[in-house]
Amino acid sequence: xxxxxxxxxxxxxxxxxxxxxxxxxxxxxxxxxxxxxxxxxxxxxxxxxxxxxxxxxxxxxxxxxxxxxxxxxxxxx
Numbered sequence: 001x002x003x004x005x006x007x008x009x010x011x012x013x014x015x016x017x018x019x020x021x022x023x024x025x026x027x028x029x030x031x032x033x034x035x036x037x038x039x040x041x042x043x044x045x046x047x048x049x050x051x052x053x054x055x056x057x058x059x060x061x062x063x064x065x066x067x068x069x070x071x072x073x074x075x076x077x
Contacts, residue, residue, distance in 0.1 A: 029069040
């Protein structure tokens with residue numbers, strides 16, 4: 001066993017640094033999921049027609065982008 005006379009053990013210092021870290025930012029996929037959900041809700045509240053179809057398509061594009069980011073493992077935030 002090694003005594004650390006100058007201060008806390010290196011592992012204790014690392015633990016302290018981890019605790020001080022900023023909270024994790026939501027991932028890009030999570031942000032896209034939220035935007036897709038909002039877009040889907042807006043489209044649902046529209047009357048039937050071309051505008052609603054376009055809004056639904058945009059929501060699907062956002063959902064697909066979020067899915068692809070999760071599947072291909074990007075770490076972007």
